[in-house]
Amino acid sequence: MAARLMPGNRYFAWLRSGISMLLGHRDRGSTKTKSMTAKSESEGNAPSAVVELKAAAFTLPVIRLLDTDMDTVAEQLGAKVDQAPEFFRNAPVVVDLSALPAGADEVQFPLLVGLLRGHGMIPVGVRGGNASQNRAAEVMELAIMSETATRNPRQVTTKPASKPAAPAQTAERLPETTKPVTGGSFKLITHPIRSGQRVYTREGDLSVVGPISSGAELMADGNIHIYGPLRGRAMAGMNGDTQARIFCQSLEAELVSVAGRYRVSENIPTTLRGVPVQIFLDQEVLRIEKL
Amino acid sequence: MARIIVITSGKGGVGKTTTSAALAMGLAQRGSRTAVVDFDVGLRNLDLIMGCERRVVYDFINVINGEASLNQALIRDRRCDDLFVLPASQTRDKEALTKEGVGKVLDDLSQTFDYVVCDSPAGIEHGATMAMYYADDAVVVTNPEVSSVRDSDRMLGILASKSRRAETGNEPIREYLLLTRYSPERVANGEMLGLEDVQEILSLDLLGVIPESMSVLNASNAGIPVILDSESDAGQAYGDMVARYLGEELPHRFLEVRKKGLFSRFFKE
Numbered sequence: 068m069a070a071r072l073m074p075g076n077r078y079f080a081w082l083r084s085g086i087s088m089l090l091g092h093r094d095r096g097s098t099k100t101k102s103m104t105a106k107s108e109s110e111g112n113a114p115s116a117v118v119e120l121k122a123a124a125f126t127l128p129v130i131r132l133l134d135t136d137m138d139t140v141a142e143q144l145g146a147k148v149d150q151a152p153e154f155f156r157n158a159p160v161v162v163d164l165s166a167l168p169a170g171a172d173e174v175q176f177p178l179l180v181g182l183l184r185g186h187g188m189i190p191v192g193v194r195g196g197n198a199s200q201n202r203a204a205e206v207m208e209l210a211i212m213s214e215t216a217t218r219n220p221r222q223v224t225t226k227p228a229s230k231p232a233a234p235a236q237t238a239e240r241l242p243e244t245t246k247p248v249t250g251g252s253f254k255l256i257t258h259p260i261r262s263g264q265r266v267y268t269r270e271g272d273l274s275v276v277g278p279i280s281s282g283a284e285l286m287a288d289g290n291i292h293i294y295g296p297l298r299g300r301a302m303a304g305m306n307g308d309t310q311a312r313i314f315c316q317s318l319e320a321e322l323v324s325v326a327g328r329y330r331v332s333e334n335i336p337t338t339l340r341g342v343p344v345q346i347f348l349d350q351e352v353l354r355i356e357k358l
Numbered sequence: 359m360a361r362i363i364v365i366t367s368g369k370g371g372v373g374k375t376t377t378s379a380a381l382a383m384g385l386a387q388r389g390s391r392t393a394v395v396d397f398d399v400g401l402r403n404l405d406l407i408m409g410c411e412r413r414v415v416y417d418f419i420n421v422i423n424g425e426a427s428l429n430q431a432l433i434r435d436r437r438c439d440d441l442f443v444l445p446a447s448q449t450r451d452k453e454a455l456t457k458e459g460v461g462k463v464l465d466d467l468s469q470t471f472d473y474v475v476c477d478s479p480a481g482i483e484h485g486a487t488m489a490m491y492y493a494d495d496a497v498v499v500t501n502p503e504v505s506s507v508r509d510s511d512r513m514l515g516i517l518a519s520k521s522r523r524a525e526t527g528n529e530p531i532r533e534y535l536l537l538t539r540y541s542p543e544r545v546a547n548g549e550m551l552g553l554e555d556v557q558e559i560l561s562l563d564l565l566g567v568i569p570e571s572m573s574v575l576n577a578s579n580a581g582i583p584v585i586l587d588s589e590s591d592a593g594q595a596y597g598d599m600v601a602r603y604l605g606e607e608l609p610h611r612f613l614e615v616r617k618k619g620l621f622s623r624f625f626k627e
Contacts, residue, residue, distance in 0.1 A: 258518070259514075259560075259561055260515075261511045261512060261514045261515030261518065262508055262511040262512040262515060263511075263512045263515045263516070264515040264518070264519070277561070278558075278559070278561055280508075280511045280515075280559065281508065281511075282508060282511070282512065283515070296558075298559075
């Protein structure tokens with residue numbers, strides 16, 4: 068496969084961007100944008116400001132290039148887009164170069180940009196490229212997305228410029244065994260989470276001892292543990308961590324999701340309702356298993 | 359210092375005002391100086407339930423705005439000397455309830471009363487949040503049906519986050535569940551949520567279960583808090599509720615379907 072759409076997951080884009088706004092939270096599939104366009108030159112002589120500088124986080128779909136052969140990319144991307152043309156219309160996208168094999172041919176950015184535009188997408192930047200790829204991207208007026216600013220601290224990522232991308236590819240395929248948990252937080256709640264309440268644990272796990280009411284929302288960048296019935300929503304791996312899991316004593320949820328892959332109550336088999344389960348991603352498929 | 363109790367629910371028509379009147383009357387009958395405050399600005403009902411609607415001169419908003427003193431606005435109950443009613447304004451806007459104003463009035467009431475019962479309006483808007491903001495205890499009135507239970511759950515979430523106790527990091531509000539309009543027959547037929555279902559969802563201390571009863575409507579119409587109707591099941595259940603609030607341990611009554619024997623059919627109870 069030459070190009071793959073990352074679980075940057077626009078399914079949850081609405082939700083996650085909302086959360087991002089609320090919590091100032093950035094995730095792996097997103098890019099932090101600073102509106103640096105307006106420099107306030109009028110400072111001092113014009114009293115009322117007409118521009119404001121603000122930082123905001125957006126969730127963007129990421130197109131991960133696995134090969135530089137633009138013909139194959141065009142073919143496979145076309146097939147993807149045909150499945151959901153509306154989804155891609157005017158969608159800003161980021162091209163991820165980190166999975167390209169070392170020593171691959173030059174990325175033909177003009178062709179790639181043309182291809183994406185042709186499908187209605189708006190390529191805004193690249194990430195994970197090496198120095199020469201970044202230069203080539205800049206020529207096409209693509210932004211170089213800073214990997215460090217958006218990287219999940221739990222993820223072992225290679226520095227984009229210094230190392231070939233091949234190890235990153237294996238790391239993406241294999242379950243991560245080395246996980247230095249740095250800067251991770253942990254949240255423990257010992258009271259019920261009521262309808263309308265939302266709890267978010269950034270870069271860490273969330274444990275709740277008590278019921279999660281329907282209409283309540285639990286979110287964590289890491290795992291979610293619930294010692295009680297889950298009747299609301301639980302979203303683990305909010306920053307795209309596909310290894311995150313949800314555990315609960317009784318699954319009665321409205322919605323569960325791991326790294327953006329979700330299932331609503333309707334699609335949860337009755338045999339799994341009301342029993343203790345764990346929920347995780349297996350080959351990018353959300354699985355619910357009895358404990 | 360008075361204990362401030364908010365009677366709240368989220369959903370309308372579940373029995374907040376009836377409960378406020380009953381709880382206030384029950385506490386006052388046991389000798390505690392009690393004030394009951396109507397927060398439902400614009401849709402005031404408490405004065406009707408308490409049977410003092412003809413004696414309203416000044417109201418809560420007048421006191422907040424300094425147009426009347428607290429003593430001028432408080433109406434002493436004719437049946438119980440320790441019970442006072444602070445009616446809501448029927449003509450003003452809910453926005454007249456300012457956080458500072460409400461705080462000042464409740465503070466003043468706290469000086470002379472043992473209990474201040476706040477009758478919250480329905481919803482989760484300004485009036486309701488003002489009613490609960492200063493509370494020490496909350497009685498969440500719930501009917502045994504799904505929408506009421508969910509609204510109560512929502513209200514509990516708000517109580518946990520938007521009260522003075524939550525904001526100042528004090529001990530959280532003590533929350534109690536009061537299940538009203540409970541009909542054992544309909545529960546048995548599966549038309550209503552049972553007590554256990556509701557408790558499982560809300561997981562709260564149960565203060566009481568008030569059976570669905572004609573006596574509630576009759577009492578409201580007559581302007582007599584139903585707790586004074588000690589003949590009726592609802593009146594007795596409210597009596598139990600007050601006792602439980604004050605720490606007595608009583609078994610819950612009126613939970614079983616009453617067998618209609620020949621005798622009771624004949625005499626219609």
